[in-house]
Amino acid sequence: MKLRVFAAAILASTVFSLTAAAQEHEVQLSPFAGNVGNAVWTLAIFIIVVILLGKFAWGPVLALLQQREEFIHRSLSDAKRDRDEAEARLKEYAAKLQTAQREAVGIIEEARRDAERLRDELRERAKSEADTLIKNAERQVQLETSRALQQIRKEAVDLSVTIASKLLQRNISQADNERLINDAMKQIESTAQPN
Numbered sequence: 001m002k003l004r005v006f007a008a009a010i011l012a013s014t015v016f017s018l019t020a021a022a023q024e025h026e027v028q029l030s031p032f033a034g035n036v037g038n039a040v041w042t043l044a045i046f047i048i049v050v051i052l053l054g055k056f057a058w059g060p061v062l063a064l065l066q067q068r069e070e071f072i073h074r075s076l077s078d079a080k081r082d083r084d085e086a087e088a089r090l091k092e093y094a095a096k097l098q099t100a101q102r103e104a105v106g107i108i109e110e111a112r113r114d115a116e117r118l119r120d121e122l123r124e125r126a127k128s129e130a131d132t133l134i135k136n137a138e139r140q141v142q143l144e145t146s147r148a149l150q151q152i153r154k155e156a157v158d159l160s161v162t163i164a165s166k167l168l169q170r171n172i173s174q175a176d177n178e179r180l181i182n183d184a185m186k187q188i189e190s191t192a193q194p195n
Helices: 002-024 036-168 174-192
Strands: none
Touching: 002 036, 036 174
């Protein structure tokens, strides 16, 4: 604000001195004709105006322009840096996404393999348990068959001894009894054995 007032005062004094000089020399219109004092004063005022404008107007204006230029350069470099960082992050995220997708595919494949292995293990375990149950059942059937055969043999022997005793109508000694039992058992075994 002070600068404007000062510049206006200098301009007014210059205009006033020029008007005064023009009134004195209205007759002479030549640019080289005139008073040397007026020319010196005009030159001095011009130099003062140039110095004042340089100090108070052009300097700050140039400083503001330089600040603005520096701000624009900083903004451009910041924008370039931000763009480069954004591109780097984008590449990094893309790489992470691809890695995550590969890991997901790997996890899915591993889960499939685990499920397949578990299914095979369960199938083998069920088959093994079924085989064990079948073997146990066969053993049980054999035991029961053996018991039944022994029971049948015992009863057949007892029945044979009774029949033989009745047929012979005599008392049989212990040794005769055992021999008859063994013979009867051999005969029953040979007839009871499946072919």
